[in-house]
Amino acid sequence: MKDQTVMLDVVPELSTATLEGSTLTLRGRGWGDQPKDAVVEVNGQRLSPELKGGVLTVTVSAPATGSSMATDLYGVLTVRLLVGERASEPVTIRKEAVTVSGTIKRPVGAALNGQSQPTSPVPVRPTAVLIVPKGASVPAAGLTTTRSLLGHQVATYTDVEAATNALNALAQQGIPAEYDQPxxxxxxxxxxxxxxxxxxxxxxxxxxxxxxxxxxxxxxxxxxxxxxxxxxxxxxxxxxxxxxxxxxxxxxxxxxxxxxxxxxxxxxxxxxxxxxxxxxxxxxxxxxxxxxxxxxxxxxxxxxxxxxxxxxxxxxxxxxxxxxxxxxxxxxxxxxxxxxxxxxxxxxxxxxxxxxxxxxxxxxxxxxxxxxxxxxxxxxxxxxxxxxxxxxxxxxxxxxxxxxxxxxxxxxxxxxxxxxxxxxxxxxxxxxxxxxxxxxxxxxxxxxxxxxxxxxxxxxxxxHATDLGVPGMDLTTGWGLVNASATQNDPQTYVVALNAAGQIITYSRSTGAQFALGSLPPAAPVQILAGTDTDGDGRIGEAGELLSAPVTLNTARGQTGRADLQLEPADGKGALLLPR
Structure with missing residues (x-):
């Protein structure tokens, strides 16, 4: 009987994933003795692990949030192991700093509206086309065509170098032109x-x-x-x-x-x-x-x-x-x-x-x-x-x-x-x-x-989105998974957490008379309050709406705080704009 070679398609498997400090430890199988092709994915961030005694370890750092939220490593971490073209099933680690739960009396609610937070700047890729403010004099060297668009001039040049030279010339004059980006x-x-x-x-x-x-x-x-x-x-x-x-x-x-x-x-x-x-x-x-x-x-x-x-x-x-x-x-x-x-x-x-x-x-x-x-x-x-x-x-x-x-x-x-x-x-x-x-x-x-x-x-x-991960609005999935059962007549009550500077750290919709807020910074004073937005303008607690008095908590890491909130008619002086 001739020898036969059998090709095995091995899918990596994680049995446990634990996080101590910034060290993530993975146990399982499917990466062999040399994990050179192994990649650990943590909330979308891909990291190269080390193998010690059959166990994979990797150092995880906290991402910058671009908001007033603390940058300590806490919240919900989704971990996968990728080996070549194969990926393990995800494992979820919940590492809460502080969780606050409680009740709201007389909940009344409305729809959400407001403002989003800015994103980090990304380098712009140069092109041979510039977008120039209306009324500015467009540099002629290398210019082939111009056309008007929404109060701007779209100027096409012979090549990227000519467009870049024109952009620099405009910048020297204080004119905010930009590349026509792909x-x-x-x-x-x-x-x-x-x-x-x-x-x-x-x-x-x-x-x-x-x-x-x-x-x-x-x-x-x-x-x-x-x-x-x-x-x-x-x-x-x-x-x-x-x-x-x-x-x-x-x-x-x-x-x-x-x-x-x-x-x-x-x-x-x-x-x-x-x-x-x-x-x-x-x-x-x-x-x-x-x-x-x-x-x-x-x-x-x-x-x-x-x-x-x-x-x-x-x-x-x-x-x-x-x-x-x-x-x-x-x-x-x-x-x-x-x-x-x-x-x-x-x-x-x-x-x-x-x-x-x-x-x-x-x-x-x-x-x-x-x-x-x-x-x-x-x-x-x-x-x-x-x-x-x-x-x-x-x-x-x-x-x-x-x-x-x-x-x-x-x-x-x-x-x-x-x-x-x-x-x-x-x-x-x-x-x-x-x-x-x-x-x-x-x-x-x-x-x-x-x-x-x-x-x-x-x-x-x-x-009406189905909440995912950390309770309430978060930077990972927003309000959660879209739900087609949404109707226009189902108002909500919102619970807000403020830091010492009065900035909104996070907020959540209440479930009936109950609420929960997760991923709050540990060992720091946090104010918890509830409010309604009956006119749908994105502000809670305006005159004629409802707003609770704030409850201040200072809770240690891993512990759960409690706040029972009482809604009362508001005079508008304490109204808050919810982030979009």
Whole structure:
């Protein structure tokens, strides 16, 4: 009998994960004697471990929060081990500094609104196009064309060097010009799939299938500002409105990559696969082509989709715009465009990004519904690719093509419409915040179709999200997992923790007369109070609303404090603005 070689596919397994100080210790199997290919992932941060006596150890440092929260290492840590292309199931460690719980008497509540926290600056990638303020003299050396856009001048130069020289010349004059930055789609992997055998496991877990008993989004228009849409896809064409292509400058926003088609299907496919709002209309707007796209292209697409392009009116403007794309750098032009669109009453939903860092623009612009990713379908966890941090508002399922939790021999990606290698209509599994964002956009369409005013949709989505991780609003998943069972008439009461400087550290929605706040700094005075926001302007405890007297706690690490709060009519002097 000849010798036979058997190839084994070993999946790493974690039996325990413990954290002492900053040292994380992992026990399990599947990494062998030399863990050179092993990577430990902690809340998306990838670290190289050391092997000692069959046990892996790694030093974990606390991330900067960009807010008034303490930077000590505490909260919920999600740990995975990656060996090559295989990943272990996640293990959760809860390392609370201080937890406070208690009761609220006479709870009354309302919807949330407010301001987001700033993100850290990201280096800008130079391009051959500049965005120059209106009225400034544009340097002529190397200049080829200029055009006007939203009170700015878009100046195209012969090459990056010429554009950089012009930018420096403008800076010397104190003129705040900027590069026309590239924009990126927000998915990371794709696997072809058959719709007949695939499963859209995310819809039941978001309450979407139950929501279809009330509405399927009829009468609502959602713009997909992306790579275009497959205009002849059988699952989409019945819901497609005439769109616009800002790459080829025509009326045929035909997708060639499949990304926009996948996104559109998660909003309003109605065939072998279903979108969240299968009776809503889709407005395809192409701003990214085979050579990519830029902020100025995105701005033109945004204004047209919202019906704000005076030179080229849009006969069917959208009530919701989905942006499964972004740029890591700040753009004043993009921020102004998004604000103008939102001021017109249009809901903007955007993917947070996929490099494991802070949310990209436009997801980090105040007022935008910034969507990060989680995955399932058995255990909900946040994949390492998902951007999170200040500005994150809500989560939806972005999938994880490296996992198969339910052992059905199909990766845990998100199934939707797509294109095959030949550019023909097809179906595929993808992963990324690109897939999470349109789920929220589709659920927003269901809310509008039920009569929810557009100005309250963001608040309703956030106040009805399923809380994940640390109780209350957090920097990892925002308010939690989007829930399609949201209705417009379910007010909330908020409990707030303030530091010694009077800054909001964190806040939480109450559950009935009970509340819980986690991840509070240890051995430091913290004030706990509750309030209501009955007019929906994002301030609790205004005149005529309710506000409790603050309770001051100074609790040691690992202990649980208690505060019983009594709501009383407020005079408005102690009103607080909740962070967006």
């Amino acid at each position: 924009i990126l789609v927000q998915d990371t992997q794709r696997i072809s799939a058959q719709a007949a055998t695939g499963v859209q496991w995310h819809w039941p877990r978001l309450g979407v299938t139950d929501a279809w008993t009330r509405t399927k989004g009829k009468g609502i228009t959602v713009a997909v500002v992306d790579t275009g849409v497959a205009l002849n896809h059988p699952d989409l064409k019945a819901n497609l409105l005439p769109g616009r292509d800002f790459v080829e400058n025509d009326r045929e926003p035909q997708d060639v990559s499949g990304h926009g088609t996948h996104v559109a299907g998660l909003i309003a496919a109605n065939g072998q696969v279903q979108g969240a709002a299968p009776e809503a209309k889709l407005l395809p707007v192409r701003v990214i082509g085979s050579q990519g796209g830029t902020v100025s292209d995105l701005v033109r697409g945004l204004l047209w989709a919202a019906g704000l392009d005076s030179e080229e009116p849009n006969p069917t403007p959208a009530q919701i715009i989905n942006l499964s794309l972004g740029t890591p750098g700040y753009s004043e032009l993009l921020a102004q465009a998004v604000e103008r669109v939102m001021d017109a009453g249009v809901i903007v939903v955007a993917a947070s990004g996929n490099d494991g860092g802070l949310p990209y623009a436009p997801a980090n612009i105040p007022g935008v519904i910034s969507v990060t990713s989680v995955s399932g379908p058995v255990t909900t966890y946040q994949p390492g690719y998902a951007n999170r941090g200040p500005g994150t508002r809500i989560a939806a399922y972005g999938g994880d093509l490296n996992a198969d939790q339910d052992s059905n021999k199909e990766r845990d990606g998100i199934l939707s419409t797509d294109l095959d290698a030949g550019g023909k209509p097809a179906y595929a599994l993808r992963q990324g915040t690109s897939m999470a964002s349109p789920q929220v956009a589709g659920i927003a369409a269901l809310l509008l179709a039920q009569g929810t005013p557009s100005r309250t949709v963001k608040a309703v989505l956030e106040s």
